[in-house]
Amino acid sequence: MELLLNTVRMVDYDQMREFTFGDDNSLKEKLAIGLINPEDFKNLNLTSSLNLKLTSIYGTVIINPKQEENIPLGSITLPVSIWANQITGVENNKLVYKNINVKIEVTRDSVLDIKDLLNSIRE
């Protein structure tokens, strides 16, 4: 299944707030997520224990999906974060953060925490 990805700043899922008031666990819980329409959630046979592997032409990331009625069908919204930026990229010296096609796979693989993610970028 393919969805259209947009990265968006969201008050309830804000990395600066988690860096300031939270810890690495709350950062992962709040930021390593993707909001999708409940109908897409159902079509993917998702449950709360399953994650999503997102693959764009720029990279791959595993996130925890959450249902959100305000998200249009066929799209996925990720809060701006280091997780979202595993699948964003650069085109003609411009940063591409929106309207990115992503392949969606349901997975039991875990979401990486921030330090593991940073290590994977460094490698």
Next chain:
Amino acid sequence: MQLINVKQKKGRISVVMLGGHYNMVGFDHVALSIYGKNHSLQFSDNQLVETSDTIVSKIENEDFDCSIIVGTDPISHFPWKLSKKLMAKPLILIDNKQSATSYVADVVIPSTLTGIESAGLAYRLDHVPIELGTIVNAPDNIFSDEELLNRLIEGLMED
């Protein structure tokens, strides 16, 4: 845009992009005021150099020796391929908060909170400059980002 087109007949109207964070328009305002541009600013011998490079192209082409980052978190905000290139060279961070960039920086220099621990000037979203005062004293040996940058420049001038 329709409003601008209508109003433009009677006088000037401008669109200003709203920043998402504290003093985000400060850099844009100062850069535009002094140099007439707010990005692709490159200097050589104290002179602005005309260039088509941007911060994105400079990082992508690995055309830098080290980075000094002040009060922001590019490692969280850039696509990972740019973050990887930024992390591959010495990275100095001046900031007063934890971030993904502080996790990977080679040197982190803590700075005061402007408007709380040090005085300073910040630009409101509508580009109105606001003078900020000091509410509490900063911890010993913690300086403002402005003072830290001045000291870095002085140190470079001595070499």
